[in-house]
Amino acid sequence: MFRQCKQIQTASGQTFAPLLSWNSNHTDDLHRRFLLRLSGLSMARVLSLFRPQPVLALVSRYKPASCQMSMDSRARDVFTAAVEAVQPDAVVRQSVERKDDSVLISGRKFTLKHNLHLVGFGKAVLGMAAEVERMMGDHLVDGVISVPHGIQQTLRQHGKSHLLPKENSKIQVMEGAKHNLPDEDALRAAEQIKQLAKGLTEKDLLLVLISGGGSALLPAPLPPILLQEKLDVTRRLAAAGATIQELNTVRRALSVLKGGGLAKYAHPAQVVALILSDVIGDPLDLIASGPTVTSEVWPEEILSILERYKLLSCIPASVKDVLQKQSRKEKAEEWDASGHVLNVVIGSNSTALERARLRARDLGFHPVVLSPGVCGDVRAVSRLYGLLTRFACSPEEPPAEVAAEVLRLGPDVGVQSWDLCRTMQELGERRAGGSGTTCLLAGGEPTVELTGKGRGGRNQELALRLGLEWRGLALPPNGPVFLSGGTDGQDGPTEAAGAITDAGLCAEAQAQGLDIHQFLTNNDSYTFFSRLSSGKRLLVPGLTCTNVMDVHVLLFPSASNINKG
Numbered sequence: 001m002f003r004q005c006k007q008i009q010t011a012s013g014q015t016f017a018p019l020l021s022w023n024s025n026h027t028d029d030l031h032r033r034f035l036l037r038l039s040g041l042s043m044a045r046v047l048s049l050f051r052p053q054p055v056l057a058l059v060s061r062y063k064p065a066s067c068q069m070s071m072d073s074r075a076r077d078v079f080t081a082a083v084e085a086v087q088p089d090a091v092v093r094q095s096v097e098r099k100d101d102s103v104l105i106s107g108r109k110f111t112l113k114h115n116l117h118l119v120g121f122g123k124a125v126l127g128m129a130a131e132v133e134r135m136m137g138d139h140l141v142d143g144v145i146s147v148p149h150g151i152q153q154t155l156r157q158h159g160k161s162h163l164l165p166k167e168n169s170k171i172q173v174m175e176g177a178k179h180n181l182p183d184e185d186a187l188r189a190a191e192q193i194k195q196l197a198k199g200l201t202e203k204d205l206l207l208v209l210i211s212g213g214g215s216a217l218l219p220a221p222l223p224p225i226l227l228q229e230k231l232d233v234t235r236r237l238a239a240a241g242a243t244i245q246e247l248n249t250v251r252r253a254l255s256v257l258k259g260g261g262l263a264k265y266a267h268p269a270q271v272v273a274l275i276l277s278d279v280i281g282d283p284l285d286l287i288a289s290g291p292t293v294t295s296e297v298w299p300e301e302i303l304s305i306l307e308r309y310k311l312l313s314c315i316p317a318s319v320k321d322v323l324q325k326q327s328r329k330e331k332a333e334e335w336d337a338s339g340h341v342l343n344v345v346i347g348s349n350s351t352a353l354e355r356a357r358l359r360a361r362d363l364g365f366h367p368v369v370l371s372p373g374v375c376g377d378v379r380a381v382s383r384l385y386g387l388l389t390r391f392a393c394s395p396e397e398p399p400a401e402v403a404a405e406v407l408r409l410g411p412d413v414g415v416q417s418w419d420l421c422r423t424m425q426e427l428g429e430r431r432a433g434g435s436g437t438t439c440l441l442a443g444g445e446p447t448v449e450l451t452g453k454g455r456g457g458r459n460q461e462l463a464l465r466l467g468l469e470w471r472g473l474a475l476p477p478n479g480p481v482f483l484s485g486g487t488d489g490q491d492g493p494t495e496a497a498g499a500i501t502d503a504g505l506c507a508e509a510q511a512q513g514l515d516i517h518q519f520l521t522n523n524d525s526y527t528f529f530s531r532l533s534s535g536k537r538l539l540v541p542g543l544t545c546t547n548v549m550d551v552h553v554l555l556f557p558s559a560s561n562i563n564k565g
């Protein structure tokens with residue numbers, strides 16, 4: 001706990017300057033592990049404070065300076081830790097181990113003999129690729145990656161050049177898919193990737209780097225479908241509200257490289273895919289539409305998805321043609337991928353939540369992780385968080401109907417009853433026991449029903465809606481606080497990643513003449529938070545170069561404060 005503290009505070013409120021060092025190897029003696037410079041105290045006093053006391057007594061007597069940070073800053077700090085855990089270079093380092101002339105990945109050893117090739121597609125693969133090249137040295141023969149338009153310049157501008165491949169890199173970086181939509185540039189990159197895979201032999205090892213946004217960056221429509229036709233189908237589906245599962249099921253069926261196509265081209269080479277997941281539940285066949293995961297196409301399933309969104313009548317003849325051929329089982333013969341392909345998820349929303357949990361604990365909170373799979377409409381999610389707040393912050397135990405409503409909401413927000421019961425119980429016990437501050441963590445990707453033309457994103461809208469939920473509750477003045485942020489640093493088409501809210505939001509908005517309901521009706525949450533108190537509640541970390549969906553941080557004040565009213 002002490003390691004991250006910039007200051008410590010005595011029980012009487014005195015604050016001391018930073019800890020100078022921590023050497024975790026010296027576990028035998030507390031006095032040797034903490035070298036303190038305590039302003040205003042003599043060394044004799046320092047020693048008298050530390051020598052006679054067991055560790056636990058010290059920890060309870062000296063509150064970390066984090067307790068002095070505002071709830072708002074601590075929520076931001078927890079979010080930053082979550083994002084750091086899934087930085088592209090970090091996730092590669094944690095999952096790939098280079099040992100002399102071999103590489104260990106997920107317990108399997110692959111021999112390196114200047115036989116390593118690399119391809120990648122997605123918003124985070126630039127940093128992943130740069131790290132792979134650093135680790136593998138000349139064993140890397142060549143590489144092609146397909147990354148978002150403008151990303152290299154943006155990284156330079158944001159001082160993140162360490163995520164760029166070195167000069168004279170063997171990796172060819174191809175930018176495309178402007179506005180996250182497949183285009184001719186991405187098509188060319190997909191063709192290069194296909195050619196690289198096609199030229200491999202059984203002696204080769206192909207590393208495939210995959211992250212969110214990969215579907216748009218690897219378009220290769222099955223002939224005779226044209227890129228524009230495929231784009232139209234996926235665009236219409238997305239606009240009609242299709243889920244990522246439905247969208248990518250359709251994309252897989254219409255693509256040469258998706259649904260295991262890439263792995264098939266690379267056969268007989270050994271394929272190892274390193275995947276940074278941006279889909280709830282980390283389904284390998286759906287992340288970036290699963291180019292290394294063989295999946296069967298059921299034309300009936302595709303047609304039923306198109307029918308569900310009333311798109312059957314407007315699909316192009318080429319798409320019908322491809323689906324018909326597949327139903328006549330004319331697609332290329334099946335092949336056995338087992339043994340040739342290893343798919344490894346190297347980072348996900350759970351990775352981010354785990355780091356957030358540790359950081360929250362270091363900041364003095366008792367962390368409770370609800371789920372990494374929160375989804376559904378932001379209205380339902382804000383209602384859920386509003387109800388859970390009652391378990392943590394009401395002076396009295398909430399009535400049974402509150403728990404019943406939480407459980408009813410479960411299926412709408414993708415959270416299991418078990419997780420909801422566990423969370424309600426833990427929050428309730430801490431409140432009843434007068435325990436310290438609590439940090440409830442969750443992740444996932446809720447959705448927003450767009451009815452207006454304003455600027456906003458699901459995270460900002462969620463924060464705004466929870467602010468409204470809290471308005472009617474009798475909450476203690478020093479909390480709770482809620483942060484919702486997209487780990488990619490961008491919430492919808494806005495400069496912010498998300499926003500922070502507390503129980504004072506509505507009063508503050510009213511005092512500044514901002515009508516929350518009007519902003520919500522117009523899906524204008526970004527404009528709202530930008531205008532409110534000069535944007536102080538916005539979360540603007542800038543480009544993060546990663547993406548594992550969203551992180552929600554809900555901080556509850558100490559239960560002893562609540563009980564005292």
Ligand SMILES: Nc1ncnc2c1ncn2[C@@H]1O[C@H](COP(=O)(O)OP(=O)(O)OP(=O)(O)O)[C@@H](O)[C@H]1O
Nearest residue numbers: 212213448454455456457458461490491492493523
């Ligand atoms: N004005 C708005 N208010 C609220 N939500 C919006 C608004 N405009 C767009 N959105 C939502 O933002 C989402 C798209 O945002 P974003 O670009 O952050 O997507 P994403 O799912 O994180 O994409 P990716 O995973 O590819 O990075 C859509 O779900 C859309 O409904």
Ligand SMILES: O=C(O)[C@H](O)CO
Nearest residue numbers: 212213214215287288
């Ligand atoms: O690229 C995609 O398909 C989405 O980001 C989900 O992985």
